[in-house]
Amino acid sequence: MFDRLQRPFLTVETGEAYQPVRLSYEILNKEVLAASLEKLTCIQKAANPNTWHWYWQGECEDQHFESVNSFQKNSSHPVRLGTFIIHHKKLFLTLSSFKRACLAVPFFHRFLDLSVARIQFADFINKVFALDERLPHGFTEIFKDEELEQIIQQRLEDYEQVKQKCEEAPSAENALTILADYTRSETAKRLPYAERYAFELDKHQQQDPEVIFLAFYIFLRGRELVAIKRWFGQAGYSLADAADSVIDGVFGDLGIDVID
């Protein structure tokens, strides 16, 4: 453990922890999709077919990474932020950090019309890596569709069961006890190695895109904090602690006290 405390974890060029993320889009119009991507100066077609690289330039030049104040941008060698690939009639955007994923989702929402491509999932890894650790070789090795789907389906079932119990509870106090007990037992569990975030659980619901992006950020930000704190030896650090930290980060400049 002491050895680990001395070691930094692997980071990407823009300073964030290396944590592979894969965004999956449903393709609704492949021809327009390719044209929409190639219209952007931050996108360049790769040598492989159906593949495009996303660079930190052009339309996304002003994207901000807090951790790279000292980073010197080289316009002749822009940083590659991610790679798009069309595979099995789906569009995947592979990225190497949670921050990049949180920037990519709203960014491409502006340029990819919903009639062309629609975001479905984000698959990601709940850990940070050592500098000399063997990295996953390709995303198919780490993201097993069946396992990720099973985790999410289990959570949806749990949600429905707890909801049902709360609705049948004799009083509001009983319902709150059910929720508190459930929360206590579940938050103590470790997060799975790989996880999936679904963007459209309720397709019929019209939701403000900003809220969708914020929900994704909240989901990932907490998990990133847990992975980093645990790397530095805080084995008991949980998503509950992370929630506290995220709220403090977002609302901490209000200048008022928060009720304990």
Place this chain on the structure above:
Amino acid sequence: MSNINLKQVHADVEAVMLGIKQDMPNMLIYATQLAQLSNSLYEHNQALIKGKGSAPSPHDEPVNSRRP
């Protein structure tokens, strides 16, 4: 300023509700903390309305000061 921040809190609540089905226990914790924050904001606004906003109190310590 408080109204803007209340909007932020409400946006967060909406976002948490969006993610609650796929991570109920953790989103419940987040929602509880937002509810506490919302209460604080409400009390802060009420104090301002009643003209007590500038009076120093033990609760005037900024949230930031809790950070290590």
